[in-house]
Amino acid sequence: MPEVVFPLDSTRGFADQRIVGHNRYHPDIPAVVEVRPGDEFRVHCREWFDGAIRNDDSADDVRDAPMSRVHALSGPFAIRGAQPGDLLVVDILDVGPLPQEDSGPLAGQGWGYTGIFARRNGGSFLVDRFPDAYKAVWDFTGQTATSRHVPGVSFTGITHPGLMATAPSAELLAKWNAREAALIATDPDRVPPLALPPEPQDAILGSLTGAERDRVAAEAARTAPPRENGGNQDIKNLTRGTRVFYPVFVPGANFSVGDLHFSQGDGEITFCGGIEMGGFLDLRVDLIKGGMDRYGVSENAIFLPGNTDPQYSEWLAFSGTSVTLDGEQRYLDSQLAYQRACLHAIDYLTTFGYRPEQAYLLLGAAPVEGRFSGVVDIPNSCATLYLPTAIFDFDVRPSATGPHRIDPGIGAPHSPT
Template sequence: MPELVFPLDSSKRFTEQDIVGHNRWHPDIPAAVTVRPGDVFRVHCREWFDGAIHNDDSADDVRDAPLSTVHVLSGPIAVEGAEPGDLLLVDIVDVGPIPQEDSGPLAGQGWGYTGIFPKQNGGGFLTDQFPDAYKAIWDFRGQTATSRHVPGVSYTGIVHPGLMGTAPSADLLARWNRREGALIATDPDRVPPLALPPLPQDAVLGSLSGAEFDRVAAEAARTAPPRENGGNQDIKNFSRGTRVFYPVFVPGANLSMGDLHFSQGDGEITFCGAIEMGGFLDLHVDLIKGGMETYGVAENAVFVPGNVEPRYERWLAFSGTSVTLDGEQRYLDSDLAYQRACLHAIDYLSRFGWSREQAYLLLGSAPIEGRLSGVVDIPNSCATVYIPTGIFDVDVIPSAAGPTRIDPGQGAPHSSF
């Protein structure tokens, strides 16, 4: 096993660990550990809510989830010799649930969860159609996930970290705060909000304390969106074997990671759309000196995806265009087109006996493929969602016999405000 540089004890909360990570981005959060170019090492990661979501049949924990606490990240990890302008090469050597723990109260101990977040607490891609909280618990057996809350399906997960990135420079952080603050100002009372400004409440900033903690907490960026440093990109193909090239903005690069997923569909459309879990990452790092200028990678990571995707041979695809549910035409709105494709898939699957909420949870967590299929023909863009037919216990291809109805079981737990 590679050297464990960032250990976590499952019996302790994130803030009680021997090495404390962070849940905000800021250049002045001190590195927790240092590694060298060429090193291979192991990092433990907590589930993004640090145990706030439980393996039960209630969605109250999703409804009341403490968004101010996320994401709990392992790091920062400094890479010796890294300087601004370099590219940090990161290989995902291995990734998985909490090692040697196949049962227990924490997501990653033999199980994980998917949540539809309520509109009043985070929302999601289809929050206007699904404004309440729902949850599905998924059990792991090897690489396969099944759920008592979404019966009739099982699938192979593409295990990956939803979040990994380098620390921003002070200038880059200031740009984030300016542009996101300007966006919020256009509609400050929107629910859910247009962006998440710095929030000192519940900030975890590694080893910082006192006045320095207070200063950084007031400036630090939330970890929810992806940005130029990588961050919460939620790319399902960041699997074992992936090689990522991150821009370096501060000395040491200060790499951090977390938000591990057992599986996810393209878009993570329910907000907590993946199967969330804690676990481990084995990483190899190296440097390309001056690589940002050499390759023109001044912002946002580039990567070579891993090659461990499940083998599904047949797919059922749904399309959508940029027309709203009430018939308003939008100009090449690919986001809307993907929403409509997903809604068509949800409506279709409901004909087989799954509730619309069960279908929505499935699209968020299963290895679906989302694509921009046409962005050239005005005024309609076309987006598509591909669902592997092999994940279902029944044949979901249209036929003259009509849909085979499944038993939806107890359904997905539901809570409303």
């Protein structure tokens, strides 16, 4: 096992650890440890809400989830010799739930969860259809996930980190804050909001204290969206065997990781859409000096996906076009088209006995594939969602004798707003 450079004690909160990570982006958050190019090391990661979500049959914890506390990130890690303009090379050697902890109160201790977020607390990709909070708890058996809240399915997870990132420069941070503030100003009272401005409350900033901590907390960016530094991209294919190339904006790169998922469908469509967990990452880092200019990677990471995905070979695919539920035509709106494809899949699964929220939670957690299938034929773009048929305990394909009816069980916990 590689050396653990960022250990976590499961009995203590994220801010009370021996080495404290962070939950905001800022160039002045100090690195917790320095590693060298070529080093292999292990990082423990806390579940993104730091234990606020429980293994029970209530969705009140998802409804009231403390958004100002996310994400609980391990790091930053300084890479010796890294300078702005370099490319940081990150190899994911291994990733999984909390090692040697197969049961316990924290996500990652033998279980994880998927949540549909309430409109007032961030919403989801399908918030107009699902404005309230729902939750599904998933049990882990090896690489397989099952749930008492979504019966009749089991699948192999594509375990991956949802978030990996380098630190922004002061100039890049200012650019983020300015452009996102301008977006918020177009509709400042929107629920859910258009973006999340800096929020000093609940900011965790490593070892910073006093006036310096207060200054950084007032400026630091929230970690919710992906940006030029990588960040919360939620790409399910960043699994073991993956190599990622990140732009470097500050000396040392100051690399951070977190938001581990046991599994996820393309799009993470419920917002808390992967199967969230704490766990570990084994990493190797290297540098390509001057790589940003040499390869034209001035913003956003590029990557070589790993080769350990579950090998599903049969799919049932659903398509959607850029027409709203009210019949309004939109011009080549691929996001709307994907929403409609997801809704078509949900409606289809309800004919087998699933409740709509159970089907939605399943699409967020299972390794479904989302694709932009046509983006040129005006006025309708076409998007598709591919559902692996092998994850079901019954035949989900259309037939002359179907559909098979399942017992939906206790259903997904629901907490109205």
